[in-house]
Amino acid sequence: xxxxxxxxxxxxxxxxxxxxxxxxxxxxxxxxxxxxxxxxxxxxxxxxxxxxxxxxxxxxxxxxxxxxxxxxxxxxxxxxxxxxxxxxxxxxxxxxxxxxxxxxxxxxxxxxxxxxxxxxxxxxxxxxxxxxxxxxxxxxxxxxxxxxxxxxxxxxxxxxxxxxxxxxxxxxxxxxxxxxxxxxxxxxxxxxxxx
Numbered sequence: 659x660x661x662x663x664x665x666x667x668x669x670x671x672x673x674x675x676x677x678x679x680x681x682x683x684x685x686x687x688x689x690x691x692x693x694x695x696x697x698x699x700x701x702x703x704x705x706x707x708x709x710x711x712x713x714x715x716x717x718x719x720x721x722x723x724x725x726x727x728x729x730x731x732x733x734x735x736x737x738x739x740x741x742x743x744x745x746x747x748x749x750x751x752x753x754x755x756x757x758x759x760x761x762x763x764x765x766x767x768x769x770x771x772x773x774x775x776x777x778x779x780x781x782x783x784x785x786x787x788x789x790x791x792x793x794x795x796x797x798x799x800x801x802x803x804x805x806x807x808x809x810x811x812x813x814x815x816x817x818x819x820x821x822x823x824x825x826x827x828x829x830x831x832x833x834x835x836x837x838x839x840x841x842x843x844x845x846x847x848x849x850x851x852x853x
Contacts, residue, residue, distance in 0.1 A: 660682070661699065673700050676828070737794075745759070746762075764793075765825075777826075779807040779836070783835060788814070796816055
């Protein structure tokens with residue numbers, strides 16, 4: 659199984675290390691032509707406006723939408739969550755508009771409001787290490803979105819069919835279970851597309 663990590667900005671090497679720890683092959687993705695050979699893709703953290711702009715510049719917006727239309731799983735972490743969202747608070751234009759949710763950037767404040775905690779994540783475990791750095795929050799969700807985790811009553815992880823989004827950075831810990839969960843989603847998607 660080949661899992662790509664969008665390599666325009668963010669912690670690409672760390673995600674690849676986690677994918678490999680969870681038993682799949684990790685590939686840095688710099689060109690849209692690479693999408694055809696992937697079973698799933700991760701959109702990492704970084705700066706969502708910059709990632710969105712680079713995705714537009716390099717033709718990734720339409721290509722990732724069509725990747726999603728094929729039912730191939732996409733995992734957005736931190737800024738990646740913002741990139742997946744249908745709506746961004748205070749911003750006219752969202753990026754991929756794939757996930758039925760309204761998100762708020764830097765919801766916890768700036769860099770100094772970064773923190774690490776343990777979360778209960780549905781389908782994963784009740785002690786998942788999570789690093790929050792200038793993290794976004796999911797403010798509203800549509801009917802098809804399943805809440806996987808909350809922190810202080812706020813949504814920090816959600817899933818909609820083959821799309822997964824978390825406010826935190828699972829790649830900055832030594833706990834690869836979120837990546838394992840995503841790889842299981844990829845396996846599920848592959849077996850249903852074969853039938």
